[in-house]
Amino acid sequence: MKVYDAAAVRAALPWPVLIRALSEAHRGPVPASDVVVQGDPAGSGNQFITLPGWLAGGPVAVKMVGVFPANEKLTPPQPNVQGLVAMFDGSTGAPLLVADGAAMTERKTAGDSALGASLLARDDAEMLLIVGAGALAPHFAEAHMAARPSLRRVMIWNRTAHKAVAVAAQLRAGGIDAGAVSDLDAAVRQADVISCVTMSDRPLVKGALLKPGTHLDLVGAYMTELRETDDDALLRSRIFVDTRRGMENTGDLGQALASGLISPDAIAGDHFDLAQGRVQARQSSEEITIFKNVGGAHLDVFTAIALFEAG
Incomplete structure (x- = not known):
């Protein structure tokens, strides 16, 4: 059985390798998946989430993570989300690997959105927000x-603001031209690709400010009461998801579907449609595209397989 700490996960799955693996995985069948959410019986608000997935003819992967929002206030602070991913042989049940859950979630989630950008963002996009x-x-x-x-x-x-400054400094230390900005509206007007990774309960990105050809990636609104963009953005855009399963329970799409602002038919396609050629990706240089990162245990399966094959 292989064991991967966070550093080993990142070393084995550089972004180009993972994006390519996720693209290839979506050309095959959808793994069976489920989710079990348990709340702390003591009433703290903490949660423990188990996400099993099983690829037909392939392995079983199970992600086990705790969501403990107060962890960042501990001394020293700990990640709010941490746990393990385990993979088992689908024929015998034998354990194949165990990997750091936070690193696997980071890789899976960002890789999922990056795959969306590789398919939907303009080839000449220059400014990322x-x-x-x-x-x-x-x-x-x-x-x-x-x-x-x-x-x-x-x-x-x-x-x-100081957190934005710190992230920009971290990226610059890695050789990326990055800077913090204070005027979100002005930044939205400039950006070619926008990725929202927040816990916002109100729209942040205004659809009216999106310039033609923008690609908008929505990640953080994972519950229906959360929101990262407004109705204008949804109405101006061609909308894609990684998976339709559970999309009605996410913030931006869930509210729009429930209110009738958009219908399920407004979703142009998912990663499986795009990878298997059932749906055309970007149709013009002027088209605005939205990718909603819904997530799911099937992505944990794909990422665990990629890790096993890479390592």
């Missing part, structure tokens, strides 16, 4: 730049 400066922000910047090598500069915006 990351909205949010949490732990995932630098990984999303790196993943998008790997997916779209034409990107040459990264802008970071966050409600708490």
Whole structure:
């Protein structure tokens, strides 16, 4: 059985390798998957989530993660989300690997959005805006730049300005031209690719400000009460998802579907449609595209397989 700590996960799955593996995985069948969410019986609000997935004729992968929002206030601070991913042989049940759950989630989530950008963003996109400066922000910047090598500069915006400054400094230390910005509306007007990785409960990106040809990646609104963009953006855009399963339970799409602003038919396609050629990706240089990162255990399966094969 192989064991991977966080550093080993990142070393084995550089962004180009992972993006290519995810693209190839979506050309095959959808793994069976489920999710079990348990709340702390003591009423703390903490959660433990188990996500099993099984690829027909392939392995079983199970992600086990705790969501403990107060962890960042500990001394020393700990990640709010941490756990393990385990993979088992689908024929015998034998354990094949165990990997750091936070690193696997980081790779899976950013790689998923980066695959979307590789298919939907313009080939000549140059300006990337990351909205949010949490732990995932630098990984999303790196993943998008790997997916779209034409990107040459990264802008970071966050409600708490000093966090944006810190993420920009981290990216510059890695050789990326990055800077913090204070005016979100102005940054939205400039950006060719926008990736929102926040916990916002109100729209941040205004659809009216999106210039023709923009690609908007929505990640953080994973519950229906959360929101990262407004109705204008949804109505102006051609909308894609990684998976339709569970999309009605996400913030931006869930609210729009429930209100009737858009119908399920407004979703042009998912990663499986795009990878298997059932749906055309970007149709013109002027088209605005939205990719909603819904997530799911099937992506944990694909990422675990990629790790096993790479390592």
